[in-house]
Amino acid sequence: MTSPDTEPQSLYAAREPVFPKRVKGAFRTLKWWLMAVTLGIYYITPWLRWDRGPQLPDQAVLIDMANRRFFFFMIEIWPHEFYFVAGLLIMAGLGLFLFTSAAGRVWCGYACPQTVWTDLYILVERWVEGDRNARLRLHRQKWDFEKFRKRMVKWALWLLIGLATGGAWVFYFTDAPTLAANLLAGTAHPIAYTTIFVLTATTFLFGGFFREQVCIYACPWPRIQAAMMDEDTITIAYREWRGEPRGKLSKGGVAAGNGDCIDCMACVNVCPMGIDIRNGQQLACITCGLCIDACNEMMDKIGRPRGLIGYLALTDETREREGKDPKSVWKHIFRVRTILYTTLWSAVGIALVVALFLRSPIDVNVSPVRNPTFVTLSDGTVRNTYDVRLRNKQGDTVAYTLSVTSGAPVAIRLEGEDDTTVEVGAQETYAIRVYVEAAPGTPAASTDRTDIRLWIEDASGTSRVYHDTVFNGKGQ
Template sequence: MSSTDQNPDRLYSAREPIFPRRVSGKFRSLKWWLLAICLGIYYLLPWLRWDRGPNLPDQAVLIDLANRRFFFFWIEIWPHEFYFVAGLLIMAGLGLFLFTSALGRVWCGYFCPQTVWTDLFILVERWVEGDRNKRVRLWTARWDATKWRLRLTKWGLWLAIAVATGGAWVFYFADAPTLLWNLITFQAHAVAYSTILVLTLTTFILGGFMREQVCVYMCPWPRIQAAMMDEDTITIGYREWRGEPRGKHRKAEGAERLGDCIDCYACVNVCPMGIDIRDGQQLACITCGLCIDACDEVMDKVGKPRGLVDYMALSDEARERAGNRPKSIWKHVFRVRTILYTALWSAVGIGLLVALFVRSDIDMTVAPVRNPIFVTMSDGSIRNTYDVRVRNMHGDERAFRLTVTPDEAYAISVEGSDDGTFTVPPDATLLKRVYIVAPAGSAPANATTTDVRIWLEDAAAAERTYDDTVFNGKGMK
């Protein structure tokens, strides 16, 4: 009897621990390879070096919050270029929609961090405590010296993995070798230690003690993914027409013919979510494919064809039940929904690439000073003041000059510069106070507002950019 049966006032039943059995097969091998690749990228990426010159960091991937930059190999993203990050997030969302509509929850089963670290924690658990049967017996055993030793060993290894997880994350936000030395010598900022602590605790708890609960209760994607899938989506299913009625074949002699399923529960025992795929599509299923490996292994032993549990579309199950051939996998993958997602994903990606290659290495923003709106000079001319922020995204110092159009109507000067030129340090932003003067009696001086364009010129590279603003005249009174 479950705890909800014993206490009907409770909304949820107590968690029942799951002890997945070890299994081998093509999907289990694929998951091991992907786990190694994902963890390798996560742990090693901050240590890769990339030469950007003497004035820039040489870490290949760096989120430089202090200077508000994001470095990714040869690409440098500035704060005003956050649309690149937004575009990548949109592509990630569309990619998730695309793969879910075509192949079900492949993200959840193979690439999700919760899945990757849970697989790693289960592997450690199996190394320390043994396979499924031993872990079940240990769970029900009394707390003696052996149980304490095994549990403390397992928890210690989990904690080491969790610390490495949090430690690797902070290396993405500072120079990795320098930060590592500061962490070891206790010279790092408190933010680094607190971040490692938070990620250590969350990894330890979510990967060790709340595995399937994260996927069922905490993650919203199991509920969203239902809208991305239809009867032509390829997902894991049970060929009920072939497997039923279930039963042990050795007991079926002289009796009604049984299906291929021998009711061995191998598919259930290897499932990290503890579900029975034979009960149909379920919210908790992450389509990891381990039940396929387990069932194929049993089918080989009993001399039955593989594929009783397999990747399939629900529409194909109905066709096979009627004795027809299933659709080609390409017809399932390439249909209106997936083609639309692919087109949208490609459009965003192409747009980001075009924006990346056409962007300028210099940039400028102009903000009129509103207090006062304008100043009347002794000769009757009208002066406006502007704050001009210049970005030099080159790796060396550059000299710049400001001009204004139409130039016959205005004179422009830069505070602190006699000839209107100034230098900006490499890979830096500089704020300058700029004055534009309209002669007395001129149209801009007498008008309320006049559109003007301020140009920024890089003499060394013959590169220029502009920003449009307004000139306020006496008509403002």
């Protein structure tokens, strides 16, 4: 029991910023290349052009919200074809499951936007403030002119990167050169400025200040990944049976009885998450491989074999402890779980490709008018009415001819038209009322329901679609 004069102990611990040390090695080089590729794709893509004709936008990748369309080079997705987008999202999810099952959180360590932009921000921070020790000293240093100058320069560069990030994003939603000119002239839509501001602020805060906190506390994937992994998943691990017991390096090298780990903290100092991989698998580890580079560099210096920290599966740990060779990488990758994910991923991809090539450049929607279901004209002819909507998904105006086929003789007529041909403008939808008539005494006029097929064919005869519906007669 505490006395009234005793202050309660706080369980809150202030966050200690992580200042990763610069490291060289195969995994760090791979991360640099992937950063350059992913950032290049993100920033450059909106400026790529693709000629679709005089009446269509020439931006290669465009999310045209105003006209409710998505353009991706030669592919155009309409609102009613959202299943293509849903299919791509399913493929992305299955791909994430596949890579996580095979090699742990490689997405998080190499290609996640949070990782990529944090890496870029750390690079800028290192340019301005120096490597890890210099940044630590500056962090602990009281505010003076030097600290103020370096922080202002660093934050200014971070804001420019954030501004470029937000600016690139809005270019995906409208013509990039036009929007860029409008943004500079101050005449762009307020939504564009708001979006850029929000993305600039989030990039600045997430990449500059929150960093590993986003991965640990905000991202759900660390908590989901365990369901994707098993004992054959290759992930980063410390070979404790080889490294322990730890001991400081002496003039004579590693002391007898000690393991290969000299407790140099190199693996900890380079980790962008601020963890010690020697403590085992942890939720915060993003398997970026930088600790492997740092440890390999140290092993080279002390003349010990590389691989004290490396990519390792749980089954390999057991084998290596017994002095056996690890399994082949291919045996880890090709197993029931990964084959299942690959099969599902491929099936969805093949289905999307088939659907893409089989889709018609004409869309038709037929709605029978049910009030009344039919009318009888003065000469006894039975008429059904249908509201038809034609969507021309091509880049030119096309003339379409409508016809009807049935097991019983019926005729077709278009409201307000002398014949059965209509012109539909490029990328437009055309609505028209269609009458289907059966002469008195014919089977279609005298029976309850007759199946009919409404055909729509373009003038060139290259595209033809149909819609099945019914014709209502008088019945018995």
